Amino acid sequence: MKLSLAAELAVRGAVVLAQQYGKGPTTLADVCELRDLSREYLAKVFGLLARADLVTPIRGKNGGYVLARDPKEINLLQIIEAVEGPQYLNFCQYDPPKCDQVDTCKVHHIWTELQEIFENRLRSASLADCI
């Protein structure tokens, strides 16, 4: 179980934009240099964040990317889900579950417990908390 590379880059890139919030657009090249990221891949990842209305691409000579809103208003779960989709730690956490024994399975309760901790912790962490 591991965060995808795309989500990893999304979090790192979003944290850079949070650090630059209010200072105008940051270019992909600058984001990549600050966090040692692959520019080509980050462009795709930022495209997904833009589609989820979490970052805004600014066109033109001094263009780049900005956060779509205040870093306090964006959390890590939103960033990760924009790239990976809804987070389900395992099959029994899907809605509906990909298992026919969730009503009786004791492992299911453990996954549900971890799923809630995981989601709540990432939801409670705003980008402002991460800079």
Place this chain on the structure above:
Amino acid sequence: MKLSLAAELAVRGAVVLAQQYGKGPTTLADVCELRDLSREYLAKVFGLLARADLVTPIRGKNGGYVLARDPKEINLLQIIEAVEGPQYLNFCQYDPPKCDQVDTCKVHHIWTELQEIFENRLRSASLADCI
């Protein structure tokens, strides 16, 4: 972030063996029927669990698989790691970390917190707790 299919099957299969503990070997066919699993794939997964000394294959006419020891002595983290390898929720949790900014990065602390919760919860859950 999601548990792999192999680890999912490993947990389900190991729980069946825990339920059958002390009653002799259980065939792959029986495990699959009890938990609606793919027999071919489960054979590979049980091979990994056997290599990690968590289950024991019993050859012969009435053969099958048994847990290598009491269900109280095997935990979910061992089962998952036997199949997926060491669990690192993201790149900064690797040893050494796959990031050069763990000393200053605030997101790193959140991942470390979740990593510890995740490992401790799965380590504290024995197969005996899951039946």
